[in-house]
Amino acid sequence: MSEGPLGDVVIAGGGLAAARTALALRSYGHDGGITVLSEEAEYPYDRPPLSKDVLLDRDASATCLLAPEDAAAAGIDVRLSHRVVALDLDSKVVVVENEPAVAYGSLVIATGTRARSLPIFDGVEGIQHLRTMADARAIRERLAPRSRIAIVGAGFIGLEVAAAARSLGCEVTVVEVAPTPLCGPLGPTVATWLQGWHTTRGVTFRCGVSVVAADVRASGTTLVLSDTTEAEADLVVVGVGVTRELDWMSSAGLRTHAGLVCDATGRSSAPDVYGAGDVVCLHDGADHCAPVQHWTAAADSAQRVAAAMSGLDLDDDVSENYFWSHQAELRLMSVGHAPPDVAPRITSGDLESGKFVAEWEVDGRVSAVLAANSPREFLQGRLAFRASSVALSGG
Numbered sequence: 001m002s003e004g005p006l007g008d009v010v011i012a013g014g015g016l017a018a019a020r021t022a023l024a025l026r027s028y029g030h031d032g033g034i035t036v037l038s039e040e041a042e043y044p045y046d047r048p049p050l051s052k053d054v055l056l057d058r059d060a061s062a063t064c065l066l067a068p069e070d071a072a073a074a075g076i077d078v079r080l081s082h083r084v085v086a087l088d089l090d091s092k093v094v095v096v097e098n099e100p101a102v103a104y105g106s107l108v109i110a111t112g113t114r115a116r117s118l119p120i121f122d123g124v125e126g127i128q129h130l131r132t133m134a135d136a137r138a139i140r141e142r143l144a145p146r147s148r149i150a151i152v153g154a155g156f157i158g159l160e161v162a163a164a165a166r167s168l169g170c171e172v173t174v175v176e177v178a179p180t181p182l183c184g185p186l187g188p189t190v191a192t193w194l195q196g197w198h199t200t201r202g203v204t205f206r207c208g209v210s211v212v213a214a215d216v217r218a219s220g221t222t223l224v225l226s227d228t229t230e231a232e233a234d235l236v237v238v239g240v241g242v243t244r245e246l247d248w249m250s251s252a253g254l255r256t257h258a259g260l261v262c263d264a265t266g267r268s269s270a271p272d273v274y275g276a277g278d279v280v281c282l283h284d285g286a287d288h289c290a291p292v293q294h295w296t297a298a299a300d301s302a303q304r305v306a307a308a309m310s311g312l313d314l315d316d317d318v319s320e321n322y323f324w325s326h327q328a329e330l331r332l333m334s335v336g337h338a339p340p341d342v343a344p345r346i347t348s349g350d351l352e353s354g355k356f357v358a359e360w361e362v363d364g365r366v367s368a369v370l371a372a373n374s375p376r377e378f379l380q381g382r383l384a385f386r387a388s389s390v391a392l393s394g395g
């Protein structure tokens with residue numbers, strides 16, 4: 001066991017947050033053991049390319065986040081195919097499926113999220129989710145010209161898959177229960193525009209309906225929709241959000257809500273146990289629960305946890321909710337939360353050209369900015385958003 005203040009650090013999880021926490025701990029001077037326990041069979045890799053470059057056969061080799069040689073050079077012991085299934089807070093030990101238990105001085109939980117499934121697809125063969133490299137490769141194999149792809153859920157991942165599948169010549173149908181894709185995060189004006197953009201590229205939308213049955217027939221998989229119509233597909237990709245696997249954490253006595261409840265520096269409800277990345281939520285004990293989501297927030301959270309564990313203070317979190325989405329040639333970038341009942345102002349370009357910046361204002365302050373194919377103009381909007389956030393917090 002290491003003599004440093006943290007003791008030996010064990011990180012449960014093998015994605016962005018796990019890799020970033022491990023590397024940051026070393027860069028902040030932790031010289032004790034660092035062990036990463038990942039259930040996956042591959043070294044940590046980046047997920048955003050899975051629904052973009054990997055589907056389009058573009059170079060995805062740059063997606064490794066912690067290569068074996070880098071891990072070895074930093075003295076990080078990465079154990080693949082090691083799935084954490086339980087935790088004993090008193091004896092400071094994590095239980096690993098089919099492997100010896102691992103003792104820790106400090107534990108970081110960075111187990112991220114899983115693709116959410118729908119009960120209607122239980123036991124139906126050939127339904128595909130997209131979370132891992134293996135999922136992405138399996139989908140890619142089926143994206144042949146003229147193959148019929150049904151995508152259930154018009155969230156960011158669903159629309160990215162739809163765009164890639166169209167680029168590869170597939171016939172694409174998107175089934176979405178809401179009246180427009182991404183209506184919640186983008187608001188009706190931009191969501192309607194986005195639907196039109198995909199429709200122009202040949203995507204068929206079935207919005208305002210849900211899947212009530214799924215049958216595998218000789219001709220493919222038939223989705224029966226709530227309006228009694230059907231959609232036939234050679235491949236069904238389900239993209240209906242994520243869940244967090246929290247049972248082993250709550251059974252151990254850790255506080256959980258939508259995620260593992262942590263403070264802004266990643267401290268959980270138990271001493272020497274931290275959370276980083278998408279598995280975490282910040283819950284105020286009442287109504288407000290803010291799960292960490294999107295790449296930048298997960299990476300920031302890892303950096304913040306490693307700093308707090310190392311006794312360092314990073315600047316206050318700006319919580320921008322920044323994300324990007326690449327849907328074929330469309331590049332979306334966004335910060336903030338668009339209020340659904342406020343119409344955005346187009347501050348640059350126009351919707352028709354597909355190149356614009358939309359800003360949402362509440363009480364004279366910019367609460368969200370979304371840019372389509374306008375990275376430079378987005379920076380200006382982001383600065384306005386930051387200025388509003390600082391003014392709001394009295395900074």
Ligand SMILES: Cc1cc2nc3c(=O)[nH]c(=O)nc-3n(C[C@H](O)[C@H](O)[C@H](O)COP(=O)(O)OP(=O)(O)OC[C@H]3O[C@@H](n4cnc5c(N)ncnc54)[C@H](O)[C@@H]3O)c2cc1C
Pocket residue numbers: 012013014015016017018037038039040046047048049050051082083084085110111112113114130131132157245276277278279293294295296298322323324325326
């Ligand atoms: C297809 C796809 C596209 C995306 N595109 C974008 C994008 O364009 N823009 C954006 O901002 N964000 C995007 N994201 C989101 C972004 O990738 C995530 O926010 C980020 O991966 C979160 O990192 P994480 O390390 O917290 O979790 P994850 O990346 O989920 O990593 C968690 C890791 O822990 C492992 N694990 C889970 N449970 C256990 C266990 N019990 N024991 C051991 N290991 C375990 C998992 O197998 C996984 O390797 C995308 C996500 C996906 C899936």
